[in-house]
Amino acid sequence: MxxxxxxxxxxxxxxxxxxxxxxxxxxxxxxxxxxxxxxxxxxxxxxxxxxxxxxxxxxYTMCKREYRGKYNVKICKSLPCMLRGSDFIIRAVEDATGCCAGGLSDDKMFGVDLVECQGACVNAPVIAIDDDYYEDLTVCDVYNIIEKLRCGDIPPSGPQGGRYAAEPCCGLTSLQTGPPPPGYCIQEALRQDKKGDGCN
Ligand code: FES
The missing domain is CATH 1.10.10 (Arc Repressor Mutant, subunit A)
Known part of the structure; x- marks a missing residue:
C-alpha cells in the first residue's frame, strides 16, 4: 500500500x-x-x-488472474520460435514440469502457458520464467532449467547456447574494423577550405 x-x-x-x-x-x-x-x-x-x-x-497477458504456480513458464509459440523448434520446447516443458500447457503442476510449483511473441525472436526459441528470459534453447536446456528450479536454484537467464546477446552465432559480420578518422569521406572542396582554419 x-x-x-x-x-x-x-x-x-x-x-x-x-x-x-x-x-x-x-x-x-x-x-x-x-x-x-x-x-x-x-x-x-x-x-x-x-x-x-x-x-x-x-x-495484458502478463496480468495473471489466477494462481499460475511458484514459477510461471511462458513458452513462445509465435512464428520465429516455431521455426526454431518451439514445438519440441513445449513438449519438453510439459514433460519436465508434469504439467500441460495452460495447466498447473500437481505440486503447484509450475504453471505453463503458451504465449505470443515475447520480443526476443533473434534468440528463438524462447521461454520466459517470471521476469527472466531463457533463449536459444534446446530440449536439454529445458530439462536442466526446470530441474534447477525444482531444486531451489535460479539458473542463469539469457542465451543458453554461448552467445553473449544477439550477435551472429558464426562471429561478427559487421563492425569488424575500427571507426574511420574524423573527416573521412568529406568532400574535397570542404577539406581544402577547412585546411586554412587548421581543421581536417
Ligand atoms: S517469436 Fe518467439 S520471441 Fe518472437
Whole structure:
C-alpha cells in the first residue's frame, strides 16, 4: 500500500490513474496473481471505475488472474520460435514440469502457458520464467532449467547456447574494423577550405 501511494504521488494531479500498471504489478508480486478483490482495491486507490481495471487486467497477458504456480513458464509459440523448434520446447516443458500447457503442476510449483511473441525472436526459441528470459534453447536446456528450479536454484537467464546477446552465432559480420578518422569521406572542396582554419 505504501509503495503504491508513493508511486501515485509521482503523477500530476488528475493523472493518477496512469499508475494502474505499477499498482497491479505490485499486487501480483506480493500475492502471485491479481484477484478481483485486489482489482477493486486498486480502482478505489486510483479513484477510477472498476471496469477500467478489469479492462487492463484482461488485456495484458502478463496480468495473471489466477494462481499460475511458484514459477510461471511462458513458452513462445509465435512464428520465429516455431521455426526454431518451439514445438519440441513445449513438449519438453510439459514433460519436465508434469504439467500441460495452460495447466498447473500437481505440486503447484509450475504453471505453463503458451504465449505470443515475447520480443526476443533473434534468440528463438524462447521461454520466459517470471521476469527472466531463457533463449536459444534446446530440449536439454529445458530439462536442466526446470530441474534447477525444482531444486531451489535460479539458473542463469539469457542465451543458453554461448552467445553473449544477439550477435551472429558464426562471429561478427559487421563492425569488424575500427571507426574511420574524423573527416573521412568529406568532400574535397570542404577539406581544402577547412585546411586554412587548421581543421581536417
Ligand atoms: S517469436 Fe518467439 S520471441 Fe518472437
Amino acid at each position: 505504501k509503495r503504491i501511494q508513493a508511486i501515485v504521488q509521482n503523477y500530476p494531479e488528475g493523472s493518477q490513474t496512469s499508475a494502474i500498471s505499477m499498482a497491479l504489478d505490485i499486487v501480483q508480486r506480493q500475492i502471485g496473481w491479481i484477484p478481483i478483490s485486489a482489482m477493486h482495491k486498486v480502482a478505489e486507490l486510483l479513484s477510477m471505475p472498476r471496469m477500467r481495471v478489469y479492462e487492463w487486467a484482461t488485456f
